[in-house]
Amino acid sequence: MSLMLDVARVAAGVNLLLLVALGAVWGRNYLQIRSKHTLGTLVFAGFLFAENLLALYYYLTAISLPLAAVRPMMYLQVLEFVGIAFLTYVTLD
Template identity: 75%
Template structure:
C-alpha cells in the first residue's frame, strides 16, 4: 500500500513540475497573443495545478487513506500525467 501511495506522490509531484512549465509558457504566450484559446489553456493549467497540489497535500499529510481509494487515485494521477506529458511535448515542440 505504501508503494502505491509513494507512486501517487511522485506522479502528482511530476504533474506539478510539468504544469509549472506549461503555465509559464502559456502565460507568456497569452501576454503576447491575447487570444481566448491561449487564455483557456492557461486557466485550464492553473486549475489542474491546484488539483494536483491539493492531491499531493493529502498524500503527504493524511494519517491514513482508505486502501480502496489509493489504487484508483494512483491510476488517475498516472493517466493525468500521460496527458500532461503529451501537452508538454506538443507545447515544447
C-alpha cells in the same frame, strides 16, 4: 499500499513541475497573443495545478488512507501524468 501511495505522490509532484512549465509557456503566449484560447489553456493549467497541489497535500499529510481510495487515485494521477506529459511534449516541441 505504500508503493501505490509513493507512485501517486511522485506522479502528482511531477505533474506540478510540468504544469509550471506549461503555465509559463501558455502565460507568455497569452501576453503576446491575447486570445481566448491561450487564456483558456492558462486557466486549464491553473486548475490542474491546484488539483495536483491538493492531491499531493493529502498524500503527504493523511494519516491513513483506505486502499479502496488509494488505488483509483494512483491510477488517475498516473493517467493525468501521461496526458500532461504529452501536452508538455507538443507544447515545448
